[in-house]
Amino acid sequence: MRQLLWLRNDLRTTDHSALHHAMQQGPTLALYVLSPGQWTLHDDATIKLDFRLRSLQKLAERLQQLNVPLIVIQCDVWRALPQRLLELCQHWHIGSLHFNDEYGVNEQLRDRQCSEHLQAAGIQVHRHGDSCLFTPGSLRTQQGQMFQVFTAFKKACWQRLHTAPLSSLPPPLAQAATGIASQLDALQPYLAHNAEWERLWPAGEAAAWQQLEDFCQYDLYNYQQERDFPALDSTSRLSPALACGLLSVRSCWQRAVLANQGEFDSGSEGVVTWLTELLWREFYQHLLALNPRLSKGEAFLAVGARIPWHTNAEQLHAWQQGQTGFPLIDAAMRQLAATGWMHNRLRMVVAMFFCKNLLLDWRLGERWFMQHLIDGDLAANNGGWQWCASIGTDAAPYFRVFNPVTQSQRFDPKGDFIRRWLPELAHLDDRQIHLPQTGKDLFASHYPAAMVDLKSSRARAIAVFKQAGQATV
Ligand SMILES: Cc1cc2nc3c(=O)[nH]c(=O)nc-3n(C[C@H](O)[C@H](O)[C@H](O)COP(=O)(O)OP(=O)(O)OC[C@H]3O[C@@H](n4cnc5c(N)ncnc54)[C@H](O)[C@@H]3O)c2cc1C
Numbered sequence: 001m002r003q004l005l006w007l008r009n010d011l012r013t014t015d016h017s018a019l020h021h022a023m024q025q026g027p028t029l030a031l032y033v034l035s036p037g038q039w040t041l042h043d044d045a046t047i048k049l050d051f052r053l054r055s056l057q058k059l060a061e062r063l064q065q066l067n068v069p070l071i072v073i074q075c076d077v078w079r080a081l082p083q084r085l086l087e088l089c090q091h092w093h094i095g096s097l098h099f100n101d102e103y104g105v106n107e108q109l110r111d112r113q114c115s116e117h118l119q120a121a122g123i124q125v126h127r128h129g130d131s132c133l134f135t136p137g138s139l140r141t142q143q144g145q146m147f148q149v150f151t152a153f154k155k156a157c158w159q160r161l162h163t164a165p166l167s168s169l170p171p172p173l174a175q176a177a178t179g180i181a182s183q184l185d186a187l188q189p190y191l192a193h194n195a196e197w198e199r200l201w202p203a204g205e206a207a208a209w210q211q212l213e214d215f216c217q218y219d220l221y222n223y224q225q226e227r228d229f230p231a232l233d234s235t236s237r238l239s240p241a242l243a244c245g246l247l248s249v250r251s252c253w254q255r256a257v258l259a260n261q262g263e264f265d266s267g268s269e270g271v272v273t274w275l276t277e278l279l280w281r282e283f284y285q286h287l288l289a290l291n292p293r294l295s296k297g298e299a300f301l302a303v304g305a306r307i308p309w310h311t312n313a314e315q316l317h318a319w320q321q322g323q324t325g326f327p328l329i330d331a332a333m334r335q336l337a338a339t340g341w342m343h344n345r346l347r348m349v350v351a352m353f354f355c356k357n358l359l360l361d362w363r364l365g366e367r368w369f370m371q372h373l374i375d376g377d378l379a380a381n382n383g384g385w386q387w388c389a390s391i392g393t394d395a396a397p398y399f400r401v402f403n404p405v406t407q408s409q410r411f412d413p414k415g416d417f418i419r420r421w422l423p424e425l426a427h428l429d430d431r432q433i434h435l436p437q438t439g440k441d442l443f444a445s446h447y448p449a450a451m452v453d454l455k456s457s458r459a460r461a462i463a464v465f466k467q468a469g470q471a472t473v
Contacts (some may be wrong), residue, residue, distance in 0.1 A: 001095025003028040004088075005068070010100045010130060010164070010245035011055045012205040013062050015168040017128035017343075022098040023068070023172055029092055030063055030070045032056055034186060037076035042106070043370040047340035050192035051201050051374050052244045058204025060182050066172055069180040072187060078110040082117035089123050092180075092284075097123060100130035100245075103288045104378045105295035118399075132282055134160060135250055136289035146290050147283070148393040154279050158265050166250050200339055201240060201374060205401075209243035213251060213433055216259050223270035230332075231416035232342035236274070239375035273432055284383030287393065294382055297363050297404065304391030306468040309361035313355075318451055319354055325450035327407035327433060329353055331421035338421075340374030349407050351388035356401045357457040359464060362389040390465060398465035401458045408434040422447070 003022040007030055010016060022028040024379050039049060060070040071092075075084045089097065097118055099111065114126040129135040139147065139156045149154035215236040219226065224233040241247050253275060257264050260271035288294050299305060322333035332346035342350070347369075354365040366385040370376045385390025390400070412418055415433035419426045424447055425433055436447055 001026060002093055004097045005030045005096040006085075006097060006099040007032050007056075007059070007070075008099065008102060008245075009052075009243065011052065011059045012208075012246050012248070013059070013066065013172055014205065014209075015248040015251050016100075016115040016172075017130040017169065018100045018126070019068075019172060020169045021126060021128060022096070023066075023175060025096060027175055027178055028068050029094070029178065029180065030068050030074050031088070032070060033081065034072060034190065034195075035073045035076060035078060036074075036190070038078050038106075041077070042104075043367055043368065043376070045340060045372050045374065045376055046192060047194075047197055047201075047372070048240070048243070048373045048376050049190060050194065050197060051203055051240055051340075053187050054198070054203035055205070055244055055246055056079075057184060057187065057289075058206070060184055061347040062205065064182060066174045067177045068175065069178055069182070069454075070182040071180075072183050074186060078106065081110060082114045085114050086117055086121055086123075089118060089121075094123060096126060098126045100128045102131065103136060103285055105292045108289075108292075117258055123419060130248065131245065132285050133157065133166065133253065133278075134282070134286075136286040139286070146286065150280065150283050150394045153283050153286075154276065157279055157282065161264060166253060168248070168250050168254060191275070197275065197340070203246075205246045208238065208246035211236070211238060211241065212247060212255055216255055220256060220259055220274060221268050221270040224273040225270075225274070228345045228411050230335075230346055231412055231414075231420070235344065239377075239380075240341070243375045243377045244472075249278060249281065280383075281380060286378040287383065294386075297380065299362075300386055300393045301391045301393035301395070303465070303468050304362075304386075304389070307359075307391070307464060310359045311361055311364065312358070314449065315358050316364060318448070319358065320348070320363075321361070322450075323448050324353070325448040326353070326404040326435065327415075327418045327422055327425055328412060329404050331418045334421040336369075336372050340372060342373070345407070345411055347384055348388055349402050349404055351385055352396070352400075352402045353404055355385075355389035356453065356461040357452050359457075359461060362386070362391070398469065399462050401461055403454055405435045405454065405456075 003026050005019055005022045005028055013019060039311045063070050073084065073088065077079050101111070111127065118125055136158065139153065139160065141147060141152070147156060215238065219234045222234065226232050238247065238252065242249060256271050256275055260267040264275050265272060291300065294300065319333065322330035324330055328346070329350050332342050332350050351365055354360050355362045362385045366381055369381055383392060387395045390396050390398040414430050418433055425436060428436055435450065
């Protein structure tokens with residue numbers, strides 16, 4: 001019987017659990033489902049969808065070399081999928097379906113419903129854990145609980161890796177020709193055909209491997225010193241590739257460990273710090289998998305529901321458009337709008353300003369990020385926003401409020417990043433650029449005045465959070 005490999009955010013052939021097991025069991029067809037209605041419901045950014053589908057085109061070429069045809073169907077929302085999948089399996093004489101697990105609540109529901117529907121019709125379903133280093137739920141505290149503190153989670157990961165090193169799968173071998181042609185025409189209406197995006201974000205598995213190699217060669221060892229300076233462009237920028245699975249996280253881990261003589265918890269500080277970022281990714285994926293409410297806009301901590309979040313449309317608009325009057329924030333928001341990506345330090349600065357100084361509802365910021373990020377990932381985005389809003393597990397303490405001006409002076413000391421994205425401020429000197437203050441500066445540049453007073457808005461946030469926290473007692 002034929003095997004069906006259902007591709008989702010795992011658009012690669014190397015170290016791909018479901019592909020490996022499907023091809024071992026018999027002649028395999030691959031499937032991709034276009035779900036525009038669901039993409040809208042999930043706030044998927046146009047740039048992310050374009051990157052994903054361009055990567056799918058590349059994957060189809062690679063699958064062709066393996067004689068695995070790619071079938072593309074359209075099913076607007078996932079509700080209708082169980083029946084569509086069953087019809088497809090019957091049409092192509094499929095005996096088993098294979099896919100890699102995804103951890104959002106809708107994704108889990110979709111997979112459960114599809115699995116049950118197919119199994120009831122006698123089709124086998126094989127689910128694989130693939131997007132994490134460890135199966136969510138398999139790492140527990142001594143009390144059998146999910147880890148809520150990152151450092152303890154990291155130590156448990158290290159311990160596991162010392163006793164059971166990661167292994168990766170052998171490269172797939174071509175199967176006999178199936179005589180079935182790949183069908184890619186259905187992708188056309190959803191491709192953006194944007195030359196700038198294609199230049200900025202080359203799609204596909206091969207480009208992602210090249211990027212990983214370049215990063216390991218040039219920036220990995222200095223990662224710890226340079227990662228917080230947005231003008232340096234020295235982080236890996238692999239987040240879009242990881243979000244749609246062009247590389248497995250195991251491959252990233254192993255490549256970095258190789259660069260560190262086999263060590264992951266000692267040796268090069270740059271390597272250890274970068275691997276720790278991969279563990280933050282892992283931590284948030286596990287949290288999402290084990291806490292369905294995180295997919296539903298709920299805060300991890302109860303205090304999140306007691307904070308009187310604001311929804312001021314004017315302030316929201318100013319933040320979204322990069323018109324807050326704080327140059328580092330505005331430069332970051334314009335980087336996001338222009339490239340679909342934002343540096344991690346800046347994600348923290350803009351999100352904390354949003355949730356603390358403006359007291360705007362963190363879900364509005366989370367949503368805007370999702371709608372514009374090329375690497376939009378529910379687990380990481382939700383985790384990042386809840387961290388900044390001090391409502392997540394192991395989040396920033398509520399009284400920690402980044403000052404966007406001192407952050408700017410510290411992490412963009414010469415204003416290089418600000419000048420790149422706010423040319424209207426390029427004429428200011430290295431001191432003025434962090435907060436243009438005089439009427440003359442503003443008049444010359446048409447740049448808005450600061451939208452809030454940092455000192456009083458910080459004090460207001462701390463008071464509000466304190467009061468919300470006390471309400472538990
Ligand atoms: C408010 C907020 C929202 C965020 N939204 C997302 C998102 O939607 N998608 C996303 O992939 N990351 C998100 N992050 C995490 C982080 O900012 C990005 O992963 C990182 O900036 C991507 O750049 P890079 O690939 O160069 O990272 P590198 O510094 O090279 O790190 C390597 C990889 O580790 C992972 N990683 C790094 N930092 C984190 C982190 N703090 N949390 C989880 N994973 C991490 C990413 O997969 C990243 O590609 C968010 C962070 C914040 C504060």
